[in-house]
Structures are given as C-alpha cells and as structure tokens.
Amino acid sequence: MEREIRFFDTTLRDGEQTPGVHFDAETKVTLARRLEDFGAAVVEAGFPASSPGDAEAVRRVAEALERAEVAALARCHAGDIDAAAEALAPARRPVVHVVLGVSDIHLAKKLRMSRAAAVRAIAESVTRARRRVERVQFSAEDASRADPVFLRQCAQAAADAGASRVNLPDTVGCALPEEYGAMIADVAAFLDRSVIVSAHCHNDLGLATANTLAAVRAGARQVEGCVNGLGERAGNAAVEEVAAALRLKRIAATGIRLEQAAELSRLVAEAAGVPVQPNRALVGANAFTHSSGIHQDGLLKDPETYEFVSPALVGAPGHRFVITARSGRAAVAREAARAGVNVAPGDVDRVYRAVLRAADARGGAVDPEEIARIAAGV
Numbered sequence: 001m002e003r004e005i006r007f008f009d010t011t012l013r014d015g016e017q018t019p020g021v022h023f024d025a026e027t028k029v030t031l032a033r034r035l036e037d038f039g040a041a042v043v044e045a046g047f048p049a050s051s052p053g054d055a056e057a058v059r060r061v062a063e064a065l066e067r068a069e070v071a072a073l074a075r076c077h078a079g080d081i082d083a084a085a086e087a088l089a090p091a092r093r094p095v096v097h098v099v100l101g102v103s104d105i106h107l108a109k110k111l112r113m114s115r116a117a118a119v120r121a122i123a124e125s126v127t128r129a130r131r132r133v134e135r136v137q138f139s140a141e142d143a144s145r146a147d148p149v150f151l152r153q154c155a156q157a158a159a160d161a162g163a164s165r166v167n168l169p170d171t172v173g174c175a176l177p178e179e180y181g182a183m184i185a186d187v188a189a190f191l192d193r194s195v196i197v198s199a200h201c202h203n204d205l206g207l208a209t210a211n212t213l214a215a216v217r218a219g220a221r222q223v224e225g226c227v228n229g230l231g232e233r234a235g236n237a238a239v240e241e242v243a244a245a246l247r248l249k250r251i252a253a254t255g256i257r258l259e260q261a262a263e264l265s266r267l268v269a270e271a272a273g274v275p276v277q278p279n280r281a282l283v284g285a286n287a288f289t290h291s292s293g294i295h296q297d298g299l300l301k302d303p304e305t306y307e308f309v310s311p312a313l314v315g316a317p318g319h320r321f322v323i324t325a326r327s328g329r330a331a332v333a334r335e336a337a338r339a340g341v342n343v344a345p346g347d348v349d350r351v352y353r354a355v356l357r358a359a360d361a362r363g364g365a366v367d368p369e370e371i372a373r374i375a376a377g378v
C-alpha cells in the first residue's frame with residue numbers, strides 16, 4: 001500500500017509571521033475553510049497567547065472546521081498552554097502545539113536554561129497540555145542545530161509525557177537534504193512507531209522543499225508548510241510544491257486536492273498582501289508561460305516536450321505563450337489567430353518578420369493586439 005503523508009498547514013501561524021502580514025479572524029476563518037477543503041490534515045490557526053485578537057481568531061477557526069484538526073501554538077509556559085487549550089475548546093479535533101528551543105544556542109542564549117531544565121519543561125508542558133486535549137504535538141525548535149543525543153532525549157520526554165507527534169524544525173533553514181533526512185531517520189528510529197515524526201523546514205538556503213522531501217524519504221509521516229511558501233524570513237516549505245513532488249514522483253499519497261492550488265495561492269496572496277513572484281513554481285504567472293521559439297514549437301507539437309507539470313494539475317488555466325524576439329513562426333501565427341486574425345500559410349514569414357522588428361524595437365514582449373494589428377496589416 002502507498003504511504004500516506006499528513007499535511008500540517010501553518011499558513012495562518014508561521015505564514016502570518018511573514019514580515020508585514022496580518023490575518024484578522026474573519027480572514028483566518030475563510031482561509032482555514034479553504035485549507036480544510038484543500039486537504040490539510042491539520043490547520044494551525046495561530047498563537048493564542050500572543051494577543052487577544054489571535055486567541056479569538058483561533059477560537060473562530062476551531063468553531064468553523066469540521067474535518068481537519070485545528071492546532072494552536074504554545075511555548076512551554078502554563079499560560080500559553082491554557083490559552084491554546086481555551087481557544088481550541090470549540091474544535092472537534094484540537095491539537096495543542098507545544099514548542100521549546102532545544103539547541104544549545106537557544107538554550108544558552110535565548111532561554112538561559114540548562115538541558116536538564118529543558119527536559120523537565122518539555123515533560124511538564126506536554127503533560128499539562130495532555131490534561132486538556134488528546135492530541136499534543138511537541139516541536140523541538142532549532143532541532144537541526146541541536147546535539148543529536150540531546151534531541152532524542154527531548155523527543156522521548158515529549159512522547160513519554162503523551163505527545164503523539166514530534167516535530168523537528170529546521171528553524172533557521174541551515175540544513176542540507178542529507179543532513180535533515182539523517183536527523184529525521186535517527187529520531188524516528190529512536191521513538192516508538194506510534195509517534196508521528198513531522199518535518200518543518202525554512203527556506204533560508206532555498207532548500208525547504210528539498211529538505212521536506214528528504215524527511216519524507218527518511219520516515220517523516222507529517223510535513224508542515226505554508227501556501228506560496230509564506231513564513232518567517234525566506235519562508236517555509238510551500239505546501240503546493242511538496243504535495244506536487246510527492247504526487248508526480250509517486251513518493252506518497254497526500255490527500256491534497258492539488259487542482260485547487262492555483263486558486264488557493266491567489267486567495268492567500270490577496271489576503272496576505274504578498275504577491276506571488278512570477279517565476280514561482282506551480283503558482284507563479286510564468287509557471288506555464290513559454291517564451292522561446294524552440295519551446296513554443298515543442299509545446300505546439302506536444303506539451304510534454306517542455307512541461308513536466310501540466311497546468312491542470314494545479315488548476316491553472318492552461319499554458320500561455322508570450323511573443324518576443326526569441327519566438328518562432330508557429331507561435332506568432334497561433335497568437336495572431338487567437339487574437340482574431342488567421343494568417344495564410346504563405347504570409348506567415350512576413351508577419352513573423354514584422355513581429356520580430358516590433359519585438360526588437362520594444363526590447364520585450366509584443367502583446368496580442370499588436371500582433372493582430374501587424375498580421376492584419378500584412
């Protein structure tokens with residue numbers, strides 16, 4: 001049987017940590033419903049202890065979702081855990097997400113805590129969360145820079161206290177795929193099989209998706225990410241990228257309805273006020289746009305020549321040609337026809353040369369109306 005990977009979507013929590021982004025409660029509910037429909041197994045709604053507004057937003061998401069689990073973040077503080085549990089009270093499947101930095105850098109410089117105190121804090125906090133909810137996730141923040149032996153000890157303390165998921169974030173995005181995969185494999189082999197090991201990767205080296213895939217290969221059963229790769233600094237792994245790679249490379253089933261990805265990406269970009277870069281994989285405006293004559297010729301013969309991913313996979317409208325000085329005759333004739341002017345075979349060469357002159361003069365793309373005007377003139 002094919003493996004099944006759970007998606008833990010954190011667009012509404014880590015994604016909201018994108019500099020300048022704020023989702024109000026209404027927006028979180030709208031997006032959470034879309035994420036549930038998209039197939040996220042867990043929707044992380046926010047960090048209730050951070051503000052009364054976010055506590056209210058988490059409560060509204062908890063009320064709204066029917067199938068997905070709803071998670072809320074809490075540091076290893078009694079007040080955070082209680083705030084998360086209270087905000088999640090209306091949820092059908094609440095998850096309290098307890099986090100503690102476990103690298104020596106975090107322990108010594110941020111938390112000013114010994115390793116022994118950290119293990120106690122994890123055990124106490126997970127125990128406290130388990131008194132309120134059945135499902136507790138522990139995140140060993142900065143796991144990729146932690147001492148591997150101590151990391152195992154933290155993961156085991158969380159599992160012993162009742163955490164059913166242990167997340168091992170590459171918080172600062174410093175890991176290479178082989179390093180991240182080795183860490184996941186090590187902890188997964190150490191813990192009881194009933195504990196789900198989760199991957200959470202940041203994109204500081206542009207490796208978030210690659211690292212997440214390495215984690216799946218190494219035994220992670222849950223992956224975390226944000227739509228459009230939103231998140232702190234350079235962002236998190238993009239859920240649509242991870243889901244598409246798992247599907248197209250036949251690595252695992254995901255339950256993600258990828259055909260909704262283009263629309264979801266647009267909604268998240270609008271709500272966040274963060275436009276999608278044109279060359280973004282799968283959801284950027286150029287993801288299925290072809291510019292060179294060699295590629296356009298191939299596409300016209302068979303899309304498989306230059307499209308590994310088909311636009312239909314992510315619900316994009318289809319591929320698009322832009323006509324520039326690098327385009328070819330067939331594409332120019334096709335664009336003229338699409339703009340309403342059919343070019344007779346004997347005229348194609350003259351139209352093509354006229355379009356090339358326009359493209360060279362402009363130093364960029366020639367729009368469809370101008371192609372039609374040139375074709376009509378010829």
Ligand code: KIV
Pocket residue numbers: 014073099139140141142167169170171172200202
């Ligand atoms: O990147 C990180 O370590 C996090 C944790 C809060 C899970 O986002």
Ligand code: ZN
Pocket residue numbers: 014169171200202232236
């Ligand atoms: Zn993160």
